[in-house]
Amino acid sequence: MNLTLKVWRQKNATSRGHLTTYRVKEISPDMSFLEMLDVLNERLILDGDDPIAFDHDCREGICGMCGLVINGVPHGEQRATTTCQLHMRHFKDGDTIVIEPWRAAPFPVVKDLVVDRSAFDRIIEAGGYVSVPTGSAPDAHAVPVPKASADTAFDAATCIGCGACVAACPNGSASLFTAAKITHLGLLPQGQPERARRARAMVETADELGFGGCTNIGECTAVCPKGIPLATIARMNADYLGLAATGD
Amino acid sequence: MSTEFYRTGAPIEDGKAPDGVIAERWDNRRFAAKLVNPANKRKLTVIVVGTGLAGGSAAATLAELGYDVKSFCYQDSPRRAHSIAAQGGINAAKNYRGDGDSVHRLFYDTVKGGDFRSRESNVYRLAQVSVEIIDQCVAQGVPFAREYGGLLDTRSFGGAQVSRTFYARGQTGQQLLLGAYQAMARQIQAGKIEMHPRTEMLDLILVDGRARGVVTRDLVTGEVRNHFADAVVLASGGYGNVFFLSTNAKGCNVTAIWRAHRKGALFANPCYTQIHPTCIPVSGDHQSKLTLMSESLRNDGRVWVPLTGGDTRAPADIPEAERDYYLERIYPSFGNLVPRDIASRAAKNVCDEGRGVGPGGLGVYLDFADAIARLGRDAVAAKYGNLFEMYERITGEDPFETPMRIYPAVHYTMGGLWVDYDLQATIPGLFVIGEANFSDHGANRLGASALMQGLADGYFVLPNTIGDYLAAGPFEPLDDAHPEVADAAEAVRTRVAKLLAVNGSRTPDSFHRELGRIMWDYCGMERTDAGLRKAVGLIQALREEFWRDVLVSGESEELNQQLEKAGRIADFFELAELMCIDALHRTESCGGHFRGESQTPDGEALRDDETFSYVAAWEYTGDRPVLHREHLTFEYVKPSQRSYK
Amino acid sequence: MIDRGAATAPVQAPDQGAGRARTERTTATKGSRATTRYRGAVGKKAVMAVTGALMIGFLVLHMIGNLKVFAGRDSFNDYAAWLRTVGEPMLPPSGFLWIQRIGLLVILALHITAAVQLTVQAKRARPVKYHVKRRVQQSYASRTMRWGGVIIAAFVVYHILDLTVGVANPAGTAADPYTRLVADFQRWYLVVAYAVPLLLLGLHLRHGVWSAAQSLGRGGTARERPIKLFATGFAVVLVAGFLLAPVGVLVGVVK
């Protein structure tokens, strides 16, 4: 199939960007979205143009490195799918596709479609861990964890840190990402001693980094490739406010 | 042949390997190792390249011990290292099930699984430490699967006869890596780790023969910079991407260890490559990488191809009598659960016979119809739902309706830099951990053992052994002006400039694809003398063309993904040649290395313990590599021919 | 704010690192627990939720009080008078009303302040807009919270001038409450002037009630649907209850 792409091009963080139109031909429906961009890039190089920079690594939906806003939706319209897993069979011949980078002040554009998401690392560094030195752990069976808690903690722990939640949120809020980690650790017995401190430090760090606040709009969970539920945000709020969370 | 492709040097020995009763060796070594005074640890700096399971766990633990750590990764966050993609699980000899597992059995299985090409002492230590890994990870909050009683669940994996594999749904690597990443985050916050994401190591700095630092390129600004330390740890992962198509992440590369190899570190067993049988087949020329489908699918799926070649009917239209369930036919006792290398080769054989299915005839069916009929659709969905979904996303076909198509793909590289029992390479002060070293797995790795090894190295082994070396430090302070430092940095700048200056007519990817094709055809699942000789010639010619005709767009002082690629490919060329030479010299079949000339009458791999019971450690010379042999002895596990019939 | 290249800049030098600075910040936060909490977006949202809930409480009582118009002129006027005498002699005349007015003003001020601060924070977080932005699942109600709130506030000002003070009322300041009310709603355009903000209020609460539960950590995957259903039901009942009086007047049930 043949497609028209409008791609955000920006030489570096300080220069002004703009949308540039490209036409790509003979795209196979079996290609992934990124493979389609590979094809375009190969052509751009041979034409002496600068290929489009975009982040990616695992190309199987787990590393969280890829992420493009495709026709206005982070990771594209297919639900629970990362950009690298999105395949061209979901597009039609003749379609126009607009491709933009994540937009948020704490995610400055580095080049073209590449943004700097290190703010997420700062949030985890603020407290997204259990302080346990190596080698001092009790036997793994010393503390049983009810299956239900373990499973819910796991659901939250599957966050890949891609940042689509921020990109989608009209407030540019990192709440879903932050809440996913707070929920993961807060539900396990191992995470209890630091639970209150963790929530406070992580939430405040997110604010300081310039993310917006959550007004419970729910776009984040809709685009989240791992379907992290809004319940995690409720749990984060409860932990932050020092209230006992209810529900799962 | 020796003179044609390589030379033979003096044999080497693992000087740090303790002797005595195997179960006490690790204790003995730890006791014999020198300790570093706590006050001195603050004055010592360690560089850790890589933030995967191995590098992440090592950096966190070293920082905790008090060393100053500098960490590097090429991704935008340490959390994205390729370990994140591991699906199946991690082995540990916990024997929580009481099904007869023990440290000794894990040791035994690993030595046997490695086809008797690994060191007994190392493997025993790995099995011992495995137990502590699970404790450590659980304490960090890694959400392993649990049973209703709240205790950890385990499963049997990769044909093991005991249930020793701990898992976190199909995302074990992710959860373990996040555990290590969080431990790192804690140390970054505490100011003990200086993290450098989007920074690639491009050379090793040697001063007076010791590893004293790395030269890096900042992938955003292009700045080439020196970083100094008292010891350097490489944890840069595997090099399966030399095949272009593999299950590895796109950025996986050999650069870090290859640069160290060029500076004198021996490279061991480069040819041992694990080909995983259950991957989604290539769908066209555009294919950029291959996706693994967890091995656990073979527990319930049945593998088959049409009985006769050229059968293009839809799978549902092929009657039972005209199907060949070839694994069940050839290996009646293990059936669909034969080890990876056997399943992979069998698939290749039926496809070579022209009986493969799907585009290009490179695929076999993995059929769940029986399982669905037997267990019900819901039960199958509960077990494999996420994998089916992943398959559906990629292929657009629903495995509930039509059989999956699978084909083998390059997955893991057992080879890597040679290290001694302390995980130190032949360059003093250079330590290598995780998939980047060659240790522990011999000629073939068992499922769920790579995660175990990475974490064993990083959390428990290296932090103990590196002290023995560092006790002699701190070493003299260095600066950019030091002649050996300046030379290293200059070499990096020159190389970057050279890549950009070629300005030819072919893209880096086109070279990489072609190189991968050569490797897959001649150094892939089956290797022959003639094929390997041909491959060496082809690789040399292609490499020469690369340096004459590659077109790297852009400049060096910016984010330039083509430049990154080109640099990695340049190193892959050199590695590829060494892999072929290693494969050529090893005229036996063992583990992940199958030589067409060395098989039993019924087509199974035939080892030659008499001649090849050694680690092949190669020295870089710039011309023909020099082979150093480290002989292997087996006191506890008697080498035997594997049989899965 | 993060500047360019932060991803590659060394996170910190080991001795004067940002990591250290951050640790200090989190351990050395000054001020009482409540004020520290309020600094974060989550704290602001909690304030909005609590103030919102209090305002909802007022509206429920107000709505029920309004239904007295159906009991006749005297009953309604008595009720209005009672509001001014309740609590006497413990409270001065209209004491209760003034307490309520001050209370509501403070509550509204807090609610609006937090709303404005959150809006500013959100605008700063997304300085560059998308060229194309598609909504995936956000509701109309959730998107109209800010403008809806402003319109509701404007309405309240008008409403007080109309029915409490009387200057904006067709019947004027001298008329009794019942007369003013009837004077209003005999005019269809004033019914519309009330109905529109009321519908917006309904939307505000449809999202607000669920949102408040979420903000206070009362959400949960299993509860999301029930709470949302309740919120919708509640908003419908409240708006309908308020609309009874104007519609009653318009169709002539109340004269």
Ligand SMILES: Cc1cc2nc3c(=O)[nH]c(=O)nc-3n(C[C@H](O)[C@H](O)[C@H](O)COP(=O)(O)OP(=O)(O)OC[C@H]3O[C@@H](n4cnc5c(N)ncnc54)[C@H](O)[C@@H]3O)c2cc1C
């Ligand atoms: C799809 C898949 C599934 C797997 N499933 C399993 C499983 O179920 N069980 C199991 O035991 N094993 C599994 N494995 C194998 C296992 O995941 C890997 O062997 C293991 O994770 C390697 O860890 P590592 O820490 O050595 O390296 P990696 O995780 O690969 O990390 C390498 C690190 O080095 C950095 N790096 C690399 N080069 C440079 C450079 N030049 N400069 C700076 N930094 C650099 C990278 O940024 C990265 O941080 C699987 C592998 C794959 C591909």
Ligand code: HEM
């Ligand atoms: C000037 C007037 C008002 C403004 C500007 C305003 C604005 C807002 C905003 C921006 C929100 C947050 C949006 C969200 O949660 O998605 C909100 C929430 C809310 N508002 Fe209002 N509002 C106003 C008046 C009112 C009134 C009169 C009521 C009560 C009846 C009310 C009840 C609520 C409730 C219950 C919430 C939910 C709180 C939460 O999400 O935590 N608001 N309002």
Ligand code: HEM
């Ligand atoms: C049709 C709907 C409504 C009717 C008929 C109505 C009627 C009245 C009347 C008659 C009064 C004057 C009472 C008195 O002075 O004794 C009043 C006061 C008031 N109403 Fe309403 N009202 C309606 C809707 C609303 C709404 C939607 C709000 C808020 C969002 C609101 C907020 C107030 C306030 C704040 C006062 C002032 C109370 C005081 O004097 O302190 N009303 N209303």
Ligand code: SF4
């Ligand atoms: S919560 Fe979802 S969208 Fe946000 S970073 Fe995690 S995986 Fe991505």
Ligand code: F3S
């Ligand atoms: S979209 Fe934004 S407002 Fe909250 S619920 Fe999600 S973070």
Ligand code: FES
């Ligand atoms: S590239 Fe790893 S998630 Fe898309």
